[in-house]
Amino acid sequence: MTTTALVVDDEVDLCRLMQITLTKMGIKSDVAYTLSQARTFWQDNDYDFCLTDLKLPDGSGLELVKEISNSSNIPIAVITAHGSMDLAIEALKLGAFDFVNKPLELPRLRQLVENALKVIHQDNEVQAAPECSPEQKMLDSRLIGNSAVMHPLKNTILKLARSQAPVFLSGASGTGKEVVARLIHDLSPRRDGSFVPVNCGAIPSELMESEFFGHKKGSFTGAVADKQGLFQQANGGTLFLDEVADLPLAMQVKLLRAIQEKTVRAIGDTKEVPVDIRILSATHKDLSQLVQDGAFRQDLYYRINVIELKLPTLNTRRDDIPVLADHFLAMIADDWQLESPPSLTMEACERLQRHDFAGNVRELRNLLERAVTLADTSYIDVSHLGLPDIEPELINTQEQNHSSAIDSSEPPARNVENQIDVQSTAQSTKDDEQVIQSSNMATPVEQRAINLHPYRTNTNHYPSMVQHSSASNGSSSTNVASTYDKESVLDSADQQESAQETSKDISGLQELFDGQLPPQGLEHYLQEQEKQLIITALKQTGWNKTQAAELLGTTFRSLRYRMKKLEISEDASD
Numbered sequence: 001m002t003t004t005a006l007v008v009d010d011e012v013d014l015c016r017l018m019q020i021t022l023t024k025m026g027i028k029s030d031v032a033y034t035l036s037q038a039r040t041f042w043q044d045n046d047y048d049f050c051l052t053d054l055k056l057p058d059g060s061g062l063e064l065v066k067e068i069s070n071s072s073n074i075p076i077a078v079i080t081a082h083g084s085m086d087l088a089i090e091a092l093k094l095g096a097f098d099f100v101n102k103p104l105e106l107p108r109l110r111q112l113v114e115n116a117l118k119v120i121h122q123d124n125e126v127q128a129a130p131e132c133s134p135e136q137k138m139l140d141s142r143l144i145g146n147s148a149v150m151h152p153l154k155n156t157i158l159k160l161a162r163s164q165a166p167v168f169l170s171g172a173s174g175t176g177k178e179v180v181a182r183l184i185h186d187l188s189p190r191r192d193g194s195f196v197p198v199n200c201g202a203i204p205s206e207l208m209e210s211e212f213f214g215h216k217k218g219s220f221t222g223a224v225a226d227k228q229g230l231f232q233q234a235n236g237g238t239l240f241l242d243e244v245a246d247l248p249l250a251m252q253v254k255l256l257r258a259i260q261e262k263t264v265r266a267i268g269d270t271k272e273v274p275v276d277i278r279i280l281s282a283t284h285k286d287l288s289q290l291v292q293d294g295a296f297r298q299d300l301y302y303r304i305n306v307i308e309l310k311l312p313t314l315n316t317r318r319d320d321i322p323v324l325a326d327h328f329l330a331m332i333a334d335d336w337q338l339e340s341p342p343s344l345t346m347e348a349c350e351r352l353q354r355h356d357f358a359g360n361v362r363e364l365r366n367l368l369e370r371a372v373t374l375a376d377t378s379y380i381d382v383s384h385l386g387l388p389d390i391e392p393e394l395i396n397t398q399e400q401n402h403s404s405a406i407d408s409s410e411p412p413a414r415n416v417e418n419q420i421d422v423q424s425t426a427q428s429t430k431d432d433e434q435v436i437q438s439s440n441m442a443t444p445v446e447q448r449a450i451n452l453h454p455y456r457t458n459t460n461h462y463p464s465m466v467q468h469s470s471a472s473n474g475s476s477s478t479n480v481a482s483t484y485d486k487e488s489v490l491d492s493a494d495q496q497e498s499a500q501e502t503s504k505d506i507s508g509l510q511e512l513f514d515g516q517l518p519p520q521g522l523e524h525y526l527q528e529q530e531k532q533l534i535i536t537a538l539k540q541t542g543w544n545k546t547q548a549a550e551l552l553g554t555t556f557r558s559l560r561y562r563m564k565k566l567e568i569s570e571d572a573s574d
């Protein structure tokens with residue numbers, strides 16, 4: 001079926017140019033020169049796509065954006081005068097799918113239309129099989145949870161994926177901001193491009209410009225070869241600015257310019273290169289407060305925060321804990337090659353639902369990893385969770401205090417026009433029936449921290465990693481995205497380095513004299529002791545883990561878990 005479009009602009013020549021471009025792309029179009037003509041065309045026909053100027057002789061194209069987005073699902077893009085970024089942002093907030101600046105550059109126009117075509121194609125597929133669209137399946141399999149707050153969240157994600165608008169993901173640590181960012185990319189017309197996540201807080205400030213924009217060989221000491229920046233790596237895809245609040249002010253200016261101009265210039269280069277990226281960003285910090293404090297630029301905040309999506313804490317969606325637990329247990333079983341995933345006893349499940357998850361979903365996952373290690377059976381009971389007992393009278397008090405506990409654990413909702421707060425769009429009535437542990441009665445903080453990360457002091461925020469991301473053109477050299485992230489995945493170079501570090505540390509581990517304390521602290525010292533003992537046992541058994549576990553008086557599963565946590569790789573056997 002031929003795709004049809006409505007083009008709205010009062011400049012006759014420009015309309016002709018747009019029509020020719022669309023025809024070449026196989027799209028049949030009608031042209032309206034005024035807002036009222038556009039309304040008539042829109043009422044009398046079924047279009048798949050609309051492209052409208054914002055400045056029309058008898059009104060604003062924004063009105064058309066509002067009317068079309070409110071009454072249909074079709075992608076509508078706007079044409080803005082160069083530099084009128086505020087209007088473009090307003091159009092995106094009203095539901096426009098994308099914008100293009102005047103003077104019109106044909107490659108940019110074609111790119112925009114191609115993205116619109118992908119959205120239209122996706123919609124047709126959904127209409128053909130609404131129950132089991134691949135998008136819905138992907139969403140349900142990666143963003144686990146069916147509680148009342150999750151439904152509107154998932155619908156919003158599907159809508160945001162269609163748009164090119166910058167989205168700012170807010171919410172406490174571990175609520176799944178990165179999971180959602182990846183989903184928005186993978187569900188979007190940009191999914192064939194790279195998703196490039198960057199932990200803004202982890203790049204040393206002196207390297208930031210080079211990391212973001214790249215550099216030319218010889219442009220500074222140590223620049224031994226040309227280097228492509230993160231913006232270019234994300235070209236055609238999505239750049240995810242994680243921990244965006246941690247960007248130094250000097251870098252914020254440069255980033256704003258690149259985002260606005262959609263061009264970057266590598267250090268030492270003379271020319272600007274155009275980039276086509278979508279920006280997603282996230283932080284667990286209160287960015288609007290940082291703007292008020294002068295620590296984050298207002299203009300950059302306004303630019304990246306066109307649409308804000310707030311993720312709910314785990315404490316406000318306790319109904320999801322059983323299904324999340326099953327999901328993680330299956331993942332752990334897969335990861336550790338267990339025959340079948342362990343299951344939670346009813347008591348363990350109930351205990352988890354009463355826990356105060358300060359660390360949200362990440363805490364649940366870590367807690368289950370540890371429980372599987374300790375369990376050494378096919379089921380996980382309360383004793384394996386390592387959580388303190390809750391006294392019956394406390395449970396009763398907690399039940400009474402439930403609603404205030406939730407309210408006080410959440411920051412007050414801000415009245416931000418563009419904020420999509422899924423917690424307020426759904427009444428989590430089921431939650432109210434649950435028993436919730438109020439934060440002031442929860443496990444003491446120190447104890448919780450130990451429970452969470454028994455073998456290391458810093459589990460989550462690794463400064464750097466390299467992510468390999470494949471783009472549709474298949475050119476591997478440009479697809480390798482050097483990026484910064486916090487998950488505990490290291491590339492092989494890092495692993496080697498870590499193995500070398502391990503052996504260095506071990507050989508350097510000193511006996512302590514009487515009364516002497518470990519200079520790097522107890523946690524580090526104990527970890528190194530543990531590492532040394534495990535490696536010794538592994539060496540004695542020729543790296544046979546079953547025998548080494550026996551020698552150490554522990555289980556195979558526990559040994560494997562500890563090796564993973566302590567980053568003892570099989571490579572260290574050489």
Ligand SMILES: Nc1ncnc2c1ncn2[C@@H]1O[C@H](COP(=O)(O)OP(=O)(O)OP(=O)(O)O)[C@@H](O)[C@H]1O
Nearest residue numbers: 142143144172173174175176177178179284361362
């Ligand atoms: N709804 C979910 N379904 C499945 N896994 C989830 C969900 N939410 C979070 N996770 C898992 O929890 C962990 C933390 O998620 P993620 O890194 O996305 O959180 P975050 O909000 O970005 O945290 P931070 O603010 O610390 O960067 C990851 O292992 C992720 O896979």
